[in-house]
Amino acid sequence: MGQRRRVANPPSQGVAGARTDCVRVSDRKHNICMVSDFFYPNMGGVESHIYQLSQCLIQKGHKVVIATHAYDRRKGVRYLTNGLKVYYLPLQVMYNQSTATTCFHSLPLLRCVFVRERITVVHAHSSFSAMAHDALFHAKTMGLNTVFTDHSLFGFADVSSVLTNKLLTVSLCDTNHIVCVSYTSKENTVLRATLNPEIVSVIPNAVDPTDFTPDPSQRQEDRITIVVISRLVYRKGIDLLGGIIPELCLKHPDLHFLIGGEGPKRIVLEEVREKYQLHDRVQLLGALEHKDVRGVLVQGHIFLNTSLTEAFCMAIVEGASCGLQVVSTRVGGIPEVLPEDLITLCEPTVRSLCAGLETVIAQQRSGSLPSPASIHARVKNLYTWKNVAERTEKVYDRVAGEEVLPLDRRLWRLRAHCGPVSGSIFAFVAVLDFLFLLLLQWLVPDRLMDDAVDATGPHRLWRQETIVKQTKSRSHSKGATSS
């Protein structure tokens, strides 16, 4: 009931009450709502990050729900493994799976989700997602604590990044806490959004080490295979790869390339293959499903990453976890990811990458490289989701004790922080949002919304036993989900 009241009068009392009781109980459980445009069935780093993090938080006893937009016929409410509840809200998709933002149209549905699930912390993901920014904006209007995770690096120079950086400044200036995936990413975000570095934490991504285990028997010993797995786009440095392939293939007749991924730059690689007649030595596998990635990785000796910008490179951790020697460009957050002896870092030029690859090939021939099993054993414990969840939990604990700015101070902060013009515009938008919320509270009062039945968290009805029973009798599990 406490949270109910808190939603009803966002600015003052409820928040102060929440603050005192959270300082007393540090291991209290949170009701978390993850919001992002990107979730399954779409595939990618952000999607799997949200899913894995939610699963670990559920195991720690928190209640987690996810809100995303509807994907084709997948709309409404769905349950995933362990009772993870996903709301696929019918919001219009505009560009690149990101929803259109008008700042207002998503409020009724998001408010409904926040109220009926008794959410205490709203965690938005990815700066490309308009829905995440909308949710942050509405959550602050409703007086909920907010956390934002940034998954990508951005430039400062061109027009589009100037605009997105401005939006990010507005969106993050009154957010309680921000999480970045690497120190480089933190630096980038702090500069882009002119934030106080103290409210920015670094929590890296993780891989599931049981998914990526080495298997040296899959390697062909009469040759050296270099594996590249990335989307074939400009950002991933595919043009560099196109320069490396002919140069090294000329020098080493037993060198083979295995390239997984799809994208507009595929044509560059096909041209190179055509021009130098390398059809038997350069294999283009096309788009790979996540479950097939390991099967490709274990065939190789060396993993090559040619990215030009990268906040935290998951691919090199996956490669190293499969026991491959990693060669990568020294850009973004990559130097922080692996210990020095497991990775060879080069400048993002063809010559430097060739030199780096040559040394690793020479080491491979002389047999002085560590064995795949020993590399796996070291990488296995570096990045685990359990660790990520523990660190995120600390962020939630800290955020739950913080105060959400009441409307007047929020307006003041917006105008002080975001410049006189855009600050005033967004302060006006914030006032409209607040008035819209009051209208909705009058039309559909909070007391008329039924509290959702918890499938996760301390009051969950969906316990481990019911999941076991579910396999035996279906009618039973339905009782558990619905009654």
Next chain:
Amino acid sequence: MMEDEAFTDINGKTISLDCQSHSSFCREFTVSSPKTSMAKVMVYTCCVWLLSYTVFFFTQNTAVLSAAIVITLVSMMLHIHFVKVDHESLLVIGSLGIQLSSNYASGRETTTFIEMNKIKDIVINEAIYMHQIIYFLCVLLKDPSEPDAVSSVVPLFQSSKPRLNCLVKIYKSCQEILSKC
């Protein structure tokens, strides 16, 4: 056995749930919506008539006024005949099937019967309805040839839309009968 209880629907209006137990394997649930209030009828009528009088004031054509009267009467009739549901009932007969009926304010009644071999289960589900997320009761249908798959879903109490506490009561009562057969 008969009980009558008051609940609210998702808009906060009072509805009444009437559970009749005809025998141990036959139960009937009736959800009655509130009657249309006189004030609402007056407001709509006044709106149409004021509008038509304004048009009449400028055109000086009496046909406008007669049209307004006809429109009000016809739309009232259509409303009570096709839109306004007075009460909806769900009759569950173990081993035989489920009968759904809705009575309109004019006295028109529509009835559907679902055989037991087509019914997989009755569950409470969540859905996005307009700008709200609500709970509703629904019957899961199966194709007798494929007993494990759900072929379609029939929502119950569509016009009265009771809240969760009312749905849970009906759900538990239905499950008592369904679990016996």
